[in-house]
Amino acid sequence: MDIKDLVRTIPDYPKPGIMFRDITTLLEHPTGFRRTVDELVQPFAGSSITRIAGIEARGFILGGAVAHQLSIGFVAIRKKGKLPWQTISVEYDLEYGTDEVEIHIDSVEPGDKILIIDDLIATGGTAAAAVQLVRDAGGEVVGASFIVDLPDLGGRARLEEMGIQVRTLMSFEGD
DSSP, rough: GOOOOOOGGEEOSSSSTTTEEEEEHHHHHHHHHHHHHHHHHHHGGGOOOOOOEEEEHHHHHHHHHHHHHHHHHEEEEOOOOHHHHTTEEEEEETTTTTEEEEEESSSSOTTTTTEEEEEEEEOHHHHHHHHHHHTTTTTTEEEEEEEOOOGGOOOHHHHHHHOEEEEEEEEEOOO
């Protein structure tokens, strides 16, 4: 089974000219979902990961499953204002403005080895901010795993320039 076949492509969503890669069809497939979770973590199996950090929102689904499989903790990387306690945050640039991601101040302990997980990497802005956030909290990012890579948008290269090992399960050119 090729898990790429389980990802639905929706043209012109959420706006004309965009080819939306919908992973919900992959998550609905028991064997496909299990294989995806296994493959996201496989290259990092010997790296003594202490926590998984999932980027809101689909990174929560994937990261939670990986954390469960490895019997380790899960850190929620959320958009600003969504966490109920004291946080640290990192601001990052968008095409037209800025955004912020944050974690609770006690989510990452100094020396934690963190694997960052999300469903898709495009420009890498959010993922790069997540890396910086973990580093600011005293953690070490051992890698970042994504189901989908849109290589023409440069996100993977951006993370690799930050010294991050990147794992992607499939790519879609020209998106």
